[in-house]
Amino acid sequence: IVSLGEPMSKYTLLEELGRGGFGAVYKALDASTGQEVAIKKMTLQEEMSEELAVNEILVMRDNRNPNIVTYLDSYLVGAEVWLAMEFMDGGTLFDVLRAVYLEEGQIGAVCRECLQGLHFLHCRQVVHRDIKSGNVLVGMDGSVKLADFGLCAQLSPERSKCSSSVGTPSWMASEVVRGEAYGPKVDIWSLGIMGLEMVEGEAPYQREPRLRVFELIERNGPPKLQNPRQHSALLRDFLRCCLQADEDRRWSAQELLQHPFVTSAEPASSLAALIISAKQVQEDWR
Numbered sequence: 001i002v003s004l005g006e007p008m009s010k011y012t013l014l015e016e017l018g019r020g021g022f023g024a025v026y027k028a029l030d031a032s033t034g035q036e037v038a039i040k041k042m043t044l045q046e047e048m049s050e051e052l053a054v055n056e057i058l059v060m061r062d063n064r065n066p067n068i069v070t071y072l073d074s075y076l077v078g079a080e081v082w083l084a085m086e087f088m089d090g091g092t093l094f095d096v097l098r099a100v101y102l103e104e105g106q107i108g109a110v111c112r113e114c115l116q117g118l119h120f121l122h123c124r125q126v127v128h129r130d131i132k133s134g135n136v137l138v139g140m141d142g143s144v145k146l147a148d149f150g151l152c153a154q155l156s157p158e159r160s161k162c163s164s165s166v167g168t169p170s171w172m173a174s175e176v177v178r179g180e181a182y183g184p185k186v187d188i189w190s191l192g193i194m195g196l197e198m199v200e201g202e203a204p205y206q207r208e209p210r211l212r213v214f215e216l217i218e219r220n221g222p223p224k225l226q227n228p229r230q231h232s233a234l235l236r237d238f239l240r241c242c243l244q245a246d247e248d249r250r251w252s253a254q255e256l257l258q259h260p261f262v263t264s265a266e267p268a269s270s271l272a273a274l275i276i277s278a279k280q281v282q283e284d285w286r
Contacts, residue, residue: 007082026038038085038086067117090137090143093133093194104235105266111191113144126184127153128152130151131171138271200225
């Protein structure tokens with residue numbers, strides 16, 4: 001799966017961009033082209049991390065789309081897998097939400113771009129399983145792309161549903177929390193939670209411990225806007241269509257792309273000024 005060769009000579013590591021349970025992501029320079037790239041270094045210790053690394057590489061390599069972060073190459077360096085991908089200079093949507101406020105037309109634009117990526121994945125029977133603002137990357141030009149494919153599941157005619165409980169608690173669909181078999185629509189629930197996150201600044205129950213989150217999701221049903229009257233009927237209906245507890249009543253990515261909240265949204269280019277000002281705020285914090 002990985003390329004042979006010495007990535008140390010091909011890429012110059014510049015700075016660490018972030019780290020998670022898998023390892024760390026760095027900004028790097030491709031020595032031959034001068035192009036900025038992102039390199040995700042994943043440490044292969046447990047059986048699980050090897051599976052995650054292979055999964056991420058295969059999904060990114062085989063599913064190329066304008067709303068999915070572009071895969072460039074991968075290498076095995078000692079006990080690490082290095083995954084090279086396009087560098088998104090706006091950072092994560094999570095970082096943007098910490099710095100600036102999004103208007104409804106901009107929230108709709110982010111949802112549309114993510115739905116285009118999800119529709120593409122779902123048509124190819126791929127379930128992302130970890131949609132949240134930290135896994136959506138943005139560019140200074142307003143581009144929005146899905147990232148972090150380690151937890152993806154590939155469905156097939158033999159395996160039309162998943163069963164393992166993976167994801168990030170606050171964004172997990174009710175059927176995942178209940179331990180039921182589930183399909184691609186778990187991503188739509190998570191997108192609805194991300195919609196709430198864009199409106200409120202954080203996801204519901206985000207500060208609660210894992211088991212408490214599950215308890216609250218089970219007891220309270222789909223989370224709601226704190227002040228529904230402050231928002232348009234279109235936004236409220238869009239979130240309702242995403243956050244249906246019954247998977248059959250929850251809309252698909254294809255259906256949501258036709259929802260008036262999405263079709264009336266701003267163009268993606270309108271996000272550019274917002275992302276630039278978010279970067280400015282982050283610089284000021286430093």
